[in-house]
Amino acid sequence: MAVNNNAKKISVVPFGPQHPVLPEPIHLDLVLKDEKVVYALPSIGFVHRGLEKLVEKRDYEQFVLIAERTCGICSFGHGMGYVEAIEKIMNLDIPPRAKFLRTMWAELARMHNHLMWLGLQADAFGFESLFMECWRLREKVLDMLELTTGGRVIFSVNKVGGLRKDVTPEMLEQILKTLDGLEKECRVVTDTFLGDPDVLSRMKGVGVLTPGRAEELGCCGPFLRASGVKRDCRQLGYEAYGELKFEPIVSYDGDCYARCLVRIEELYQSMDLVRQCIAKMPGGDIAVKVTGNPNGEYMVRIEQPRGEALYYVKANGTRYLTRYRNRTPTYANIPGLIETIKGAELADVAMMILTIDPCISCTER
Amino acid sequence: MKISKSPWILHYDGSSCNGCDIEVLASTTPRYDLERFGIINTGDPKHADVFLITGGVNYQNRDVVQQLYSQMPDPKVVVAVGICACDGGVFKDCYNIIGGVDKVIPVDVYVPGCAARPESIIDGVVKALAILDKKRERMAQGLVPDEKVWTNTIVRPGSQEKQED
Numbered sequence: 281m282a283v284n285n286n287a288k289k290i291s292v293v294p295f296g297p298q299h300p301v302l303p304e305p306i307h308l309d310l311v312l313k314d315e316k317v318v319y320a321l322p323s324i325g326f327v328h329r330g331l332e333k334l335v336e337k338r339d340y341e342q343f344v345l346i347a348e349r350t351c352g353i354c355s356f357g358h359g360m361g362y363v364e365a366i367e368k369i370m371n372l373d374i375p376p377r378a379k380f381l382r383t384m385w386a387e388l389a390r391m392h393n394h395l396m397w398l399g400l401q402a403d404a405f406g407f408e409s410l411f412m413e414c415w416r417l418r419e420k421v422l423d424m425l426e427l428t429t430g431g432r433v434i435f436s437v438n439k440v441g442g443l444r445k446d447v448t449p450e451m452l453e454q455i456l457k458t459l460d461g462l463e464k465e466c467r468v469v470t471d472t473f474l475g476d477p478d479v480l481s482r483m484k485g486v487g488v489l490t491p492g493r494a495e496e497l498g499c500c501g502p503f504l505r506a507s508g509v510k511r512d513c514r515q516l517g518y519e520a521y522g523e524l525k526f527e528p529i530v531s532y533d534g535d536c537y538a539r540c541l542v543r544i545e546e547l548y549q550s551m552d553l554v555r556q557c558i559a560k561m562p563g564g565d566i567a568v569k570v571t572g573n574p575n576g577e578y579m580v581r582i583e584q585p586r587g588e589a590l591y592y593v594k595a596n597g598t599r600y601l602t603r604y605r606n607r608t609p610t611y612a613n614i615p616g617l618i619e620t621i622k623g624a625e626l627a628d629v630a631m632m633i634l635t636i637d638p639c640i641s642c643t644e645r
Numbered sequence: 646m647k648i649s650k651s652p653w654i655l656h657y658d659g660s661s662c663n664g665c666d667i668e669v670l671a672s673t674t675p676r677y678d679l680e681r682f683g684i685i686n687t688g689d690p691k692h693a694d695v696f697l698i699t700g701g702v703n704y705q706n707r708d709v710v711q712q713l714y715s716q717m718p719d720p721k722v723v724v725a726v727g728i729c730a731c732d733g734g735v736f737k738d739c740y741n742i743i744g745g746v747d748k749v750i751p752v753d754v755y756v757p758g759c760a761a762r763p764e765s766i767i768d769g770v771v772k773a774l775a776i777l778d779k780k781r782e783r784m785a786q787g788l789v790p791d792e793k794v795w796t797n798t799i800v801r802p803g804s805q806e807k808q809e810d
Contacts, residue, residue: 327660
Protein backbone atom coordinates (compact mmCIF):
# COMPACT_ATOMS: atom_id res chain seq x y z
CA MET A 281 0.00 0.00 0.00
CA ALA A 282 1.29 3.44 -0.87
CA VAL A 283 2.00 5.66 2.08
CA ASN A 284 1.00 9.28 1.73
CA ASN A 285 3.97 11.19 3.06
CA ASN A 286 2.31 14.55 2.61
CA ALA A 287 -0.47 13.85 5.09
CA LYS A 288 -0.25 16.20 8.08
CA LYS A 289 -1.31 14.74 11.35
CA ILE A 290 -2.98 17.00 13.90
CA SER A 291 -2.35 16.13 17.52
CA VAL A 292 -2.74 17.87 20.87
CA VAL A 293 0.14 17.65 23.29
CA PRO A 294 -0.34 18.72 26.90
CA PHE A 295 2.61 20.67 28.29
CA GLY A 296 2.86 20.97 32.07
CA PRO A 297 1.84 21.69 34.77
CA GLN A 298 4.76 19.60 36.00
CA HIS A 299 7.62 19.86 33.51
CA PRO A 300 11.39 19.52 33.97
CA VAL A 301 12.23 23.01 32.67
CA LEU A 302 9.51 24.76 34.61
CA PRO A 303 10.19 25.61 38.22
CA GLU A 304 6.52 26.60 38.43
CA PRO A 305 3.33 25.04 37.13
CA ILE A 306 1.73 26.36 33.94
CA HIS A 307 -0.29 24.26 31.55
CA LEU A 308 -0.38 24.66 27.76
CA ASP A 309 -2.36 22.61 25.29
CA LEU A 310 -0.24 22.60 22.15
CA VAL A 311 -2.02 21.79 18.89
CA LEU A 312 0.57 20.33 16.55
CA LYS A 313 0.62 19.70 12.84
CA ASP A 314 3.40 17.11 12.73
CA GLU A 315 6.14 18.88 14.68
CA LYS A 316 4.94 22.47 14.16
CA VAL A 317 2.78 24.19 16.72
CA VAL A 318 -0.31 25.70 15.11
CA TYR A 319 -2.07 26.81 18.24
CA ALA A 320 -1.34 27.04 21.96
CA LEU A 321 -3.98 27.33 24.64
CA PRO A 322 -2.71 28.31 28.08
CA SER A 323 -4.51 27.46 31.29
CA ILE A 324 -3.43 28.89 34.59
CA GLY A 325 -4.61 28.76 38.17
CA PHE A 326 -2.24 26.28 39.79
CA VAL A 327 -0.69 28.91 42.04
CA HIS A 328 -3.70 31.12 42.65
CA ARG A 329 -3.85 31.80 46.38
CA GLY A 330 -6.13 34.83 46.44
CA LEU A 331 -3.76 37.03 48.39
CA GLU A 332 -5.35 40.29 47.20
CA LYS A 333 -8.37 39.37 49.27
CA LEU A 334 -6.18 39.18 52.38
CA VAL A 335 -6.30 43.00 52.67
CA GLU A 336 -9.55 42.43 54.53
CA LYS A 337 -7.81 40.37 57.19
CA ARG A 338 -4.43 42.12 57.51
CA ASP A 339 -4.02 45.82 58.17
CA TYR A 340 -2.16 48.06 55.76
CA GLU A 341 1.14 47.82 57.65
CA GLN A 342 1.09 44.04 57.96
CA PHE A 343 0.11 43.68 54.33
CA VAL A 344 3.60 44.74 53.18
CA LEU A 345 4.76 41.26 54.11
CA ILE A 346 1.94 39.61 52.15
CA ALA A 347 2.48 41.86 49.11
CA GLU A 348 6.14 40.91 49.15
CA ARG A 349 5.29 37.21 49.14
CA THR A 350 3.41 37.55 45.86
CA CYS A 351 6.56 36.12 44.38
CA GLY A 352 9.82 34.92 45.81
CA ILE A 353 11.93 36.35 43.00
CA CYS A 354 10.44 39.79 42.40
CA SER A 355 9.76 40.04 46.14
CA PHE A 356 11.61 43.31 46.68
CA GLY A 357 9.77 45.11 43.88
CA HIS A 358 6.36 43.95 45.06
CA GLY A 359 6.98 45.24 48.57
CA MET A 360 8.32 48.51 47.17
CA GLY A 361 5.39 49.05 44.79
CA TYR A 362 2.86 48.46 47.53
CA VAL A 363 4.45 50.74 50.13
CA GLU A 364 4.98 53.43 47.50
CA ALA A 365 1.25 53.44 46.74
CA ILE A 366 0.37 53.73 50.45
CA GLU A 367 2.98 56.46 50.96
CA LYS A 368 1.53 58.45 48.05
CA ILE A 369 -1.98 58.16 49.52
CA MET A 370 -0.75 59.29 52.94
CA ASN A 371 1.45 62.05 51.49
CA LEU A 372 4.53 60.80 53.27
CA ASP A 373 7.85 62.33 52.31
CA ILE A 374 10.38 59.51 52.32
CA PRO A 375 13.97 60.36 53.35
CA PRO A 376 16.39 60.34 50.38
CA ARG A 377 18.56 57.65 51.99
CA ALA A 378 15.62 55.25 52.01
CA LYS A 379 14.94 56.04 48.35
CA PHE A 380 18.52 55.32 47.32
CA LEU A 381 18.67 52.11 49.35
CA ARG A 382 15.41 50.91 47.82
CA THR A 383 16.77 51.62 44.36
CA MET A 384 19.98 49.78 45.15
CA TRP A 385 18.14 46.71 46.41
CA ALA A 386 15.76 46.77 43.45
CA GLU A 387 18.77 46.68 41.12
CA LEU A 388 20.45 43.89 43.08
CA ALA A 389 17.17 41.97 42.81
CA ARG A 390 17.21 42.56 39.05
CA MET A 391 20.74 41.16 38.89
CA HIS A 392 19.82 37.99 40.74
CA ASN A 393 16.72 37.57 38.59
CA HIS A 394 18.61 37.96 35.33
CA LEU A 395 21.39 35.58 36.39
CA MET A 396 18.75 33.08 37.45
CA TRP A 397 17.02 33.47 34.09
CA LEU A 398 20.26 33.00 32.15
CA GLY A 399 20.80 29.77 34.08
CA LEU A 400 17.32 28.45 33.44
CA GLN A 401 17.63 29.36 29.77
CA ALA A 402 20.89 27.43 29.54
CA ASP A 403 19.16 24.48 31.21
CA ALA A 404 16.29 24.73 28.71
CA PHE A 405 18.59 24.33 25.74
CA GLY A 406 20.54 21.61 27.48
CA PHE A 407 23.73 23.41 28.54
CA GLU A 408 23.92 22.06 32.08
CA SER A 409 27.34 23.43 33.05
CA LEU A 410 26.36 26.94 31.96
CA PHE A 411 23.27 26.67 34.17
CA MET A 412 25.43 25.73 37.14
CA GLU A 413 27.87 28.56 36.42
CA CYS A 414 25.10 31.20 36.26
CA TRP A 415 23.64 30.01 39.54
CA ARG A 416 27.07 30.02 41.15
CA LEU A 417 27.41 33.69 40.20
CA ARG A 418 23.87 34.36 41.39
CA GLU A 419 24.89 33.21 44.86
CA LYS A 420 27.31 36.15 45.02
CA VAL A 421 24.44 38.56 44.38
CA LEU A 422 22.43 36.80 47.07
CA ASP A 423 25.40 37.24 49.41
CA MET A 424 25.23 41.00 48.89
CA LEU A 425 21.49 40.98 49.53
CA GLU A 426 21.88 38.81 52.61
CA LEU A 427 24.64 41.03 53.94
CA THR A 428 22.47 44.15 53.72
CA THR A 429 18.94 42.86 54.29
CA GLY A 430 19.38 39.57 56.12
CA GLY A 431 17.33 37.53 53.66
CA ARG A 432 18.18 35.54 50.58
CA VAL A 433 14.95 35.69 48.62
CA ILE A 434 12.40 37.36 50.91
CA PHE A 435 13.85 40.53 52.40
CA SER A 436 11.09 42.29 54.37
CA VAL A 437 13.06 45.55 54.63
CA ASN A 438 10.34 47.85 53.32
CA LYS A 439 7.72 49.33 55.57
CA VAL A 440 5.21 52.11 55.11
CA GLY A 441 7.24 55.28 55.65
CA GLY A 442 10.69 53.97 54.82
CA LEU A 443 12.88 51.01 55.71
CA ARG A 444 13.27 48.66 58.64
CA LYS A 445 17.02 48.32 58.30
CA ASP A 446 19.92 50.62 57.61
CA VAL A 447 23.22 49.63 56.03
CA THR A 448 26.72 50.50 57.23
CA PRO A 449 29.48 52.04 55.05
CA GLU A 450 31.43 48.78 55.40
CA MET A 451 28.58 46.89 53.79
CA LEU A 452 28.52 49.26 50.83
CA GLU A 453 32.27 48.91 50.44
CA GLN A 454 31.89 45.13 50.46
CA ILE A 455 29.22 45.38 47.74
CA LEU A 456 31.51 47.47 45.52
CA LYS A 457 34.32 44.96 46.01
CA THR A 458 32.05 41.99 45.18
CA LEU A 459 30.66 43.76 42.11
CA ASP A 460 34.12 44.22 40.60
CA GLY A 461 34.89 40.52 40.89
CA LEU A 462 31.43 39.53 39.76
CA GLU A 463 31.54 41.65 36.63
CA LYS A 464 34.72 39.93 35.44
CA GLU A 465 33.24 36.47 36.05
CA CYS A 466 29.95 37.41 34.41
CA ARG A 467 31.76 38.47 31.22
CA VAL A 468 33.02 34.91 30.73
CA VAL A 469 29.53 33.48 31.10
CA THR A 470 27.73 36.07 29.00
CA ASP A 471 30.33 35.82 26.22
CA THR A 472 29.35 32.16 25.98
CA PHE A 473 25.70 33.12 25.63
CA LEU A 474 26.43 35.70 22.97
CA GLY A 475 29.18 33.97 21.04
CA ASP A 476 29.01 30.19 21.38
CA PRO A 477 27.88 28.71 18.05
CA ASP A 478 25.81 25.97 19.76
CA VAL A 479 23.94 28.53 21.81
CA LEU A 480 23.44 30.80 18.80
CA SER A 481 22.03 27.95 16.73
CA ARG A 482 19.30 27.44 19.31
CA MET A 483 18.36 31.09 19.76
CA LYS A 484 19.02 33.07 16.56
CA GLY A 485 15.84 33.68 14.59
CA VAL A 486 13.71 31.54 16.94
CA GLY A 487 10.39 32.94 18.15
CA VAL A 488 10.41 36.29 16.42
CA LEU A 489 7.95 38.92 17.63
CA THR A 490 7.69 42.11 15.58
CA PRO A 491 7.62 45.52 17.31
CA GLY A 492 4.11 46.20 16.05
CA ARG A 493 2.68 42.95 17.38
CA ALA A 494 4.56 43.33 20.67
CA GLU A 495 2.91 46.73 21.18
CA GLU A 496 -0.53 45.51 20.13
CA LEU A 497 -0.41 42.54 22.48
CA GLY A 498 0.64 44.75 25.38
CA CYS A 499 3.94 43.08 26.14
CA CYS A 500 6.32 44.65 28.62
CA GLY A 501 9.79 44.45 30.08
CA PRO A 502 12.82 42.87 28.38
CA PHE A 503 10.42 40.91 26.14
CA LEU A 504 9.10 44.18 24.68
CA ARG A 505 12.47 45.90 24.57
CA ALA A 506 13.95 42.95 22.67
CA SER A 507 11.36 43.67 19.97
CA GLY A 508 12.68 47.18 19.55
CA VAL A 509 10.26 49.19 21.67
CA LYS A 510 12.07 51.57 23.98
CA ARG A 511 9.94 51.54 27.09
CA ASP A 512 11.27 51.26 30.62
CA CYS A 513 9.23 52.35 33.63
CA ARG A 514 12.37 53.29 35.52
CA GLN A 515 12.46 56.38 33.34
CA LEU A 516 9.43 57.67 35.24
CA GLY A 517 11.96 58.47 37.94
CA TYR A 518 10.29 56.80 40.91
CA GLU A 519 12.37 56.36 44.09
CA ALA A 520 15.90 57.50 43.19
CA TYR A 521 15.86 56.59 39.48
CA GLY A 522 15.33 60.25 38.56
CA GLU A 523 18.79 61.06 39.86
CA LEU A 524 20.62 58.21 38.15
CA LYS A 525 21.96 58.09 34.62
CA PHE A 526 20.80 55.24 32.43
CA GLU A 527 19.25 54.48 29.06
CA PRO A 528 16.75 51.69 28.37
CA ILE A 529 18.38 48.77 26.60
CA VAL A 530 16.82 47.89 23.28
CA SER A 531 17.45 45.22 20.69
CA TYR A 532 15.69 45.07 17.34
CA ASP A 533 15.68 41.43 16.24
CA GLY A 534 12.80 40.27 18.45
CA ASP A 535 14.07 36.68 18.63
CA CYS A 536 15.21 34.58 21.58
CA TYR A 537 18.77 35.80 21.09
CA ALA A 538 17.64 39.45 21.33
CA ARG A 539 15.83 38.73 24.61
CA CYS A 540 18.95 37.10 25.95
CA LEU A 541 21.04 40.08 24.81
CA VAL A 542 18.72 42.61 26.46
CA ARG A 543 18.84 40.77 29.78
CA ILE A 544 22.61 40.44 29.65
CA GLU A 545 23.02 44.17 28.98
CA GLU A 546 20.58 44.92 31.79
CA LEU A 547 22.67 42.82 34.13
CA TYR A 548 25.65 45.11 33.53
CA GLN A 549 23.40 48.18 33.61
CA SER A 550 22.18 47.13 37.05
CA MET A 551 25.75 46.79 38.27
CA ASP A 552 26.35 50.32 37.05
CA LEU A 553 23.19 51.60 38.75
CA VAL A 554 24.18 49.97 42.05
CA ARG A 555 27.56 51.71 41.80
CA GLN A 556 25.86 55.03 41.05
CA CYS A 557 23.52 54.56 44.04
CA ILE A 558 26.41 53.85 46.38
CA ALA A 559 28.40 56.83 45.05
CA LYS A 560 25.48 59.19 45.63
CA MET A 561 24.19 57.56 48.84
CA PRO A 562 22.94 60.36 51.10
CA GLY A 563 23.04 60.19 54.90
CA GLY A 564 20.23 60.76 57.35
CA ASP A 565 17.16 58.88 58.54
CA ILE A 566 15.73 55.84 56.84
CA ALA A 567 12.10 56.22 57.87
CA VAL A 568 9.48 58.81 58.80
CA LYS A 569 6.86 58.44 61.50
CA VAL A 570 3.51 57.24 60.22
CA THR A 571 0.33 58.40 61.91
CA GLY A 572 -3.30 57.84 60.97
CA ASN A 573 -4.77 55.62 58.33
CA PRO A 574 -4.70 55.95 54.54
CA ASN A 575 -7.75 57.30 52.75
CA GLY A 576 -7.96 57.49 48.97
CA GLU A 577 -6.63 55.57 46.01
CA TYR A 578 -3.42 55.47 44.01
CA MET A 579 -1.79 53.49 41.25
CA VAL A 580 1.94 52.93 41.01
CA ARG A 581 3.90 51.66 38.00
CA ILE A 582 7.31 50.19 38.58
CA GLU A 583 9.74 48.27 36.43
CA GLN A 584 10.20 44.80 37.82
CA PRO A 585 13.00 42.58 36.46
CA ARG A 586 10.39 40.94 34.21
CA GLY A 587 8.64 44.12 33.10
CA GLU A 588 6.14 46.72 34.10
CA ALA A 589 4.04 46.01 37.19
CA LEU A 590 1.01 47.97 38.40
CA TYR A 591 -0.02 48.38 42.02
CA TYR A 592 -3.43 49.79 42.75
CA VAL A 593 -4.48 50.52 46.32
CA LYS A 594 -7.84 51.81 47.50
CA ALA A 595 -8.10 52.79 51.15
CA ASN A 596 -11.10 53.88 53.16
CA GLY A 597 -9.67 55.61 56.24
CA THR A 598 -9.56 52.48 58.40
CA ARG A 599 -6.61 50.20 59.07
CA TYR A 600 -7.94 47.75 56.49
CA LEU A 601 -7.78 48.54 52.78
CA THR A 602 -10.75 48.19 50.45
CA ARG A 603 -8.83 46.83 47.49
CA TYR A 604 -5.34 45.92 46.45
CA ARG A 605 -4.74 45.08 42.83
CA ASN A 606 -1.52 44.00 41.26
CA ARG A 607 -0.97 43.44 37.55
CA THR A 608 2.27 41.65 36.99
CA PRO A 609 4.52 41.53 33.90
CA THR A 610 4.09 37.84 33.06
CA TYR A 611 0.34 38.28 32.79
CA ALA A 612 0.88 40.95 30.13
CA ASN A 613 3.45 38.82 28.32
CA ILE A 614 1.41 35.61 27.94
CA PRO A 615 -0.44 36.80 24.76
CA GLY A 616 2.93 37.65 23.23
CA LEU A 617 4.24 34.22 24.20
CA ILE A 618 1.29 32.46 22.54
CA GLU A 619 1.98 34.48 19.39
CA THR A 620 5.66 33.46 19.31
CA ILE A 621 4.95 29.77 19.97
CA LYS A 622 2.73 29.50 16.86
CA GLY A 623 4.81 28.05 14.06
CA ALA A 624 7.58 26.87 16.35
CA GLU A 625 8.82 23.31 16.65
CA LEU A 626 7.73 21.33 19.69
CA ALA A 627 11.32 20.94 20.87
CA ASP A 628 11.74 24.72 21.03
CA VAL A 629 8.57 25.40 23.03
CA ALA A 630 10.11 24.91 26.47
CA MET A 631 12.89 27.35 25.67
CA MET A 632 10.49 29.90 24.19
CA ILE A 633 8.29 29.82 27.27
CA LEU A 634 11.38 30.65 29.28
CA THR A 635 12.33 33.62 27.12
CA ILE A 636 9.47 35.69 28.55
CA ASP A 637 10.88 34.85 32.00
CA PRO A 638 7.54 33.53 33.21
CA CYS A 639 6.67 34.06 36.84
CA ILE A 640 3.53 32.10 37.48
CA SER A 641 3.14 32.92 41.14
CA CYS A 642 3.16 36.64 40.25
CA THR A 643 0.65 36.09 37.49
CA GLU A 644 -1.85 34.18 39.58
CA ARG A 645 -1.17 35.63 43.01
CA MET B 646 25.18 9.15 58.37
CA LYS B 647 25.52 6.58 55.63
CA ILE B 648 23.58 7.11 52.42
CA SER B 649 22.87 3.67 50.99
CA LYS B 650 21.54 4.65 47.57
CA SER B 651 21.50 7.63 45.21
CA PRO B 652 17.93 8.83 45.54
CA TRP B 653 16.48 11.13 42.92
CA ILE B 654 14.22 14.01 43.78
CA LEU B 655 11.09 15.29 42.13
CA HIS B 656 10.30 18.94 42.73
CA TYR B 657 6.85 20.44 42.34
CA ASP B 658 5.49 23.89 43.13
CA GLY B 659 2.24 23.31 45.00
CA SER B 660 0.97 26.90 44.91
CA SER B 661 3.93 28.52 46.62
CA CYS B 662 5.29 32.03 46.13
CA ASN B 663 8.32 30.66 44.31
CA GLY B 664 10.81 31.62 47.00
CA CYS B 665 11.19 28.05 48.27
CA ASP B 666 11.26 26.65 44.71
CA ILE B 667 14.18 28.81 43.83
CA GLU B 668 15.92 27.68 47.02
CA VAL B 669 15.26 24.04 46.13
CA LEU B 670 16.95 24.65 42.78
CA ALA B 671 19.73 26.63 44.47
CA SER B 672 20.45 23.68 46.76
CA THR B 673 21.35 21.56 43.73
CA THR B 674 23.76 24.18 42.33
CA PRO B 675 27.48 24.54 43.05
CA ARG B 676 27.46 26.36 46.40
CA TYR B 677 25.26 23.84 48.21
CA ASP B 678 25.57 20.98 45.77
CA LEU B 679 22.99 18.39 46.73
CA GLU B 680 24.23 16.46 43.72
CA ARG B 681 27.43 15.50 45.54
CA PHE B 682 25.33 12.92 47.41
CA GLY B 683 24.26 11.46 44.07
CA ILE B 684 20.92 13.19 44.43
CA ILE B 685 19.61 14.38 41.08
CA ASN B 686 16.63 16.58 40.35
CA THR B 687 14.52 14.62 37.88
CA GLY B 688 11.44 15.67 35.98
CA ASP B 689 9.84 12.26 35.85
CA PRO B 690 7.80 11.11 38.87
CA LYS B 691 8.42 7.46 37.99
CA HIS B 692 12.16 7.96 38.46
CA ALA B 693 11.88 9.74 41.77
CA ASP B 694 12.30 8.60 45.38
CA VAL B 695 11.98 11.91 47.23
CA PHE B 696 9.13 14.34 46.54
CA LEU B 697 10.08 17.92 47.40
CA ILE B 698 6.94 19.99 47.47
CA THR B 699 6.51 23.66 48.30
CA GLY B 700 3.46 25.78 48.98
CA GLY B 701 0.09 25.44 50.65
CA VAL B 702 -1.61 23.64 47.71
CA ASN B 703 -4.75 25.13 46.17
CA TYR B 704 -7.81 23.27 44.94
CA GLN B 705 -6.70 23.16 41.32
CA ASN B 706 -3.26 21.89 42.25
CA ARG B 707 -4.52 19.21 44.64
CA ASP B 708 -5.23 16.67 41.90
CA VAL B 709 -1.84 17.28 40.28
CA VAL B 710 -0.03 16.77 43.58
CA GLN B 711 -1.94 13.57 44.34
CA GLN B 712 -1.36 12.28 40.83
CA LEU B 713 2.40 12.94 41.01
CA TYR B 714 2.53 11.23 44.41
CA SER B 715 0.66 8.17 43.19
CA GLN B 716 2.93 7.87 40.15
CA MET B 717 6.07 7.64 42.29
CA PRO B 718 7.17 4.06 42.95
CA ASP B 719 7.39 2.70 46.53
CA PRO B 720 9.25 3.30 48.76
CA LYS B 721 8.90 7.09 48.57
CA VAL B 722 9.23 10.00 50.96
CA VAL B 723 7.65 13.44 50.88
CA VAL B 724 9.46 16.54 52.12
CA ALA B 725 7.29 19.63 52.68
CA VAL B 726 9.58 22.60 52.01
CA GLY B 727 8.76 25.96 53.56
CA ILE B 728 6.23 27.06 56.12
CA CYS B 729 3.45 27.23 53.51
CA ALA B 730 3.91 23.55 52.74
CA CYS B 731 3.94 22.78 56.47
CA ASP B 732 0.70 24.52 57.39
CA GLY B 733 -0.20 27.27 54.92
CA GLY B 734 2.06 29.99 56.33
CA VAL B 735 1.11 33.59 55.56
CA PHE B 736 -1.46 32.35 53.05
CA LYS B 737 -3.31 30.21 55.57
CA ASP B 738 -6.31 32.55 55.54
CA CYS B 739 -6.54 32.79 51.75
CA TYR B 740 -9.77 31.42 50.31
CA ASN B 741 -8.04 29.20 47.79
CA ILE B 742 -5.40 27.58 50.00
CA ILE B 743 -6.02 24.15 51.52
CA GLY B 744 -3.31 24.79 54.11
CA GLY B 745 -0.38 22.44 54.01
CA VAL B 746 0.71 19.50 51.91
CA ASP B 747 -0.25 16.99 54.62
CA LYS B 748 -3.91 17.72 53.92
CA VAL B 749 -3.42 16.26 50.46
CA ILE B 750 -0.72 13.59 50.64
CA PRO B 751 1.19 12.04 53.59
CA VAL B 752 4.30 14.03 54.55
CA ASP B 753 7.41 12.54 56.16
CA VAL B 754 9.66 15.56 56.79
CA TYR B 755 8.69 19.18 57.43
CA VAL B 756 11.21 21.92 56.58
CA PRO B 757 10.04 25.26 57.99
CA GLY B 758 11.23 28.72 56.94
CA CYS B 759 10.07 31.57 54.74
CA ALA B 760 11.78 31.00 52.46
CA ALA B 761 13.42 27.74 53.63
CA ARG B 762 17.18 28.12 53.33
CA PRO B 763 19.14 25.65 51.16
CA GLU B 764 20.96 24.36 54.26
CA SER B 765 17.70 23.38 55.90
CA ILE B 766 16.34 21.88 52.67
CA ILE B 767 19.44 19.68 52.40
CA ASP B 768 19.07 18.74 56.06
CA GLY B 769 15.45 17.81 55.38
CA VAL B 770 16.39 15.66 52.41
CA VAL B 771 19.11 13.87 54.40
CA LYS B 772 16.56 13.15 57.18
CA ALA B 773 14.16 11.89 54.54
CA LEU B 774 16.79 9.43 53.29
CA ALA B 775 16.87 7.72 56.69
CA ILE B 776 13.09 7.35 56.50
CA LEU B 777 13.42 6.01 52.96
CA ASP B 778 15.80 3.31 54.23
CA LYS B 779 13.34 2.36 56.95
CA LYS B 780 10.53 2.07 54.42
CA ARG B 781 12.72 -0.08 52.19
CA GLU B 782 13.40 -2.43 55.09
CA ARG B 783 9.69 -2.72 55.84
CA MET B 784 9.03 -3.57 52.22
CA ALA B 785 11.74 -6.25 52.32
CA GLN B 786 9.87 -7.83 55.23
CA GLY B 787 6.70 -7.87 53.14
CA LEU B 788 4.99 -5.03 55.02
CA VAL B 789 3.42 -1.87 53.60
CA PRO B 790 6.02 0.93 53.48
CA ASP B 791 4.12 3.34 55.75
CA GLU B 792 3.61 2.58 59.41
CA LYS B 793 0.59 4.84 59.80
CA VAL B 794 -2.52 4.72 57.68
CA TRP B 795 -3.19 8.10 56.10
CA THR B 796 -6.64 9.30 55.10
CA ASN B 797 -7.61 12.23 52.95
CA THR B 798 -10.43 14.25 54.46
CA ILE B 799 -10.34 17.53 52.58
CA VAL B 800 -13.50 18.57 50.80
CA ARG B 801 -13.77 21.88 48.99
CA PRO B 802 -16.21 24.16 50.83
CA GLY B 803 -19.56 24.17 49.06
CA SER B 804 -18.68 21.35 46.67
CA GLN B 805 -20.70 18.20 46.04
CA GLU B 806 -17.75 15.88 46.62
CA LYS B 807 -18.48 13.08 49.07
CA GLN B 808 -16.04 12.28 51.81
CA GLU B 809 -14.54 8.85 51.31
CA ASP B 810 -14.35 6.52 54.28
